[in-house]
Amino acid sequence: MQRHFAIVPAAGSGSRFGAEQPKQYLDLLGRPLIFHTLQTLVTCPEIERVWVVLSPEDDWWSQYDWSELGSKLETLRCGGATRAASVGNGLKAAAMVAADDDWILVHDAARPCLSQAMLQALFAELASDPVGGILAVPVADTLKRADAAARVAATEPRDGLWQAQTPQMFRYGRLCRALENARAAGREVTDEAGAIEGDGMAPRLVRGDSTNLKVTYPADLVLAAMILRGRK
Structure with a gap:
């Protein structure tokens, strides 16, 4: 049977948020934001191990107690300058346990509202898929393209457009080769x-939920708190 592993790249600084600390460590219901992200992954029965990829210079992680998340969680201090570099380094570390046909789920550190139901939908729809796929939601809002003066230059048709989310789930070997090919090119x-x-290849779009938001701006943190409180 193919196994499932998760990688959470968390080497970014979250500069768009405008906080003094990386946004993955901002307080969310009394815990660092990333705690909620990781908790969903480590409590999923199908996921055997979760690697969180930190920057080698990360001084924040050690300030918190992560023991509640259990033995599935492992930290890797090999984060790179880009998301692709961090994920690639995480994949290299995973080579000790992951086979080519095992599934790798890559999930954003700043998506704390992922639910078990979303994970189960991803597993069910991709179980026999030859490529793999991602959680996503159809674009609902009208899209405007801006010009250099921040005025509307055009209205873009939204038919067929989806907003990509995470986790994104692909076979270990295939994802390693794809990232290496992108880097080489x-x-x-x-x-x-x-x-x-x-x-x-064409990844499958698995319909997710708008509550699986990525915390990018301060208002997103407020929404995430409301979503998590509502589930409790």
Whole structure:
């Protein structure tokens, strides 16, 4: 049977949030934001191990007690300058236990509202998929393209457009090759699906939920707290 492993790249500084500390350590209901992210992954029965990839210069992690998250969680201080570099380094560390056909889930550190139901939907729809896929939601709002003066230059059709989320779930061997091919070709990829697409494959879109938001701005942190309180 194929196994499931998770990688959480957490080497970023969260500069768009505008806080003095990296946003993954901002307080969310009395815990660091990333605690909620990791808790969902380590409590999922299908996931055998969770690697959180930190910057080698991260001084924040050791200030908190993570023991409640249990033995599934492992820290790797090999984060790179980009998401792709951090994920790639995490994949190298995973080579000790992951086989080519095992599933790797890559999840954003700043998505603390992932639910077990979303994970189960991802597992169910991708179990026999030849490529893998991602959680995503159809774009609901009208999209405007701006010009250099921040005025509307065009209205973009939203038909067929989806907003990518995480986790993004692909076979270990395939994801390693896709990221390496992107690096060798000098292609910048902002998510794992982009690397897979660059190898000529089409990841499956698994419908997620708008509550699986990424905390990017201060208002997002307020929304995340409301979502988590509502679930309790």
